[in-house]
Amino acid sequence: GAVVSQHPSWVICKSGTSVKIECRSLDFQATTMFWYRQFPKQSLMLMATSNEGSKATYEQGVEKDKFLINHASLTLSTLTVTSAHPEDSSFYICSAPKHRGTDTQYFGPGTRLTVL
């Protein structure tokens, strides 16, 4: 099956620093990737749609200057949490559909961000 990886799997940082999370599709090209965040014991909330070669589309309430998304290649999307604060601590998960026209998405293993 298709594989999506994320790096790092966990990160601890100080308040005010920026953290970059990578999402890679390992065996397929992904023109679109999705970024979700998940608070403890809650569901996944879509943050933004990452589009290769163009600007990301953010969901209502998600600050685009806070969560910078770059989809520079067909296999890599990055999410940078800028000037992180403790309330940004969460589990961040990316996903990608393998082919256009298919419905199944493949999810990365997630990145646990803890901001002290």
Add this chain to the structure above:
Amino acid sequence: SQQGEEDPQALSIQEGENATMNCSYKTSINNLQWYRQNSGRGLVHLILIRSNEREKHSGRLRVTLDTSKKSSSLLITASRAADTASYFCATDPREAGSYQLTFGKGTKLSVIP
């Protein structure tokens, strides 16, 4: 915004019993998907059922979809301790090429050996 609503929120059963989880949604869909998440891990796709399908099977999984009631159920038969996880339904909107999924709140299943 959340569309899917699963119930129960938590379910605890003995190994060997069947587990049934339900999901309701609000808008028209192209398909509905069920995912599993082990604690602190990513999501694993379990099964997809399209809006024109009523029932689908995959191994010990059985999914039903009632578009008139905007609801779906996931049945896991002969449960095993390894089935312990959170289960989420996710709806794919009717818009072509959207790919965006809206997740429900999930059901936390505990299978006691």
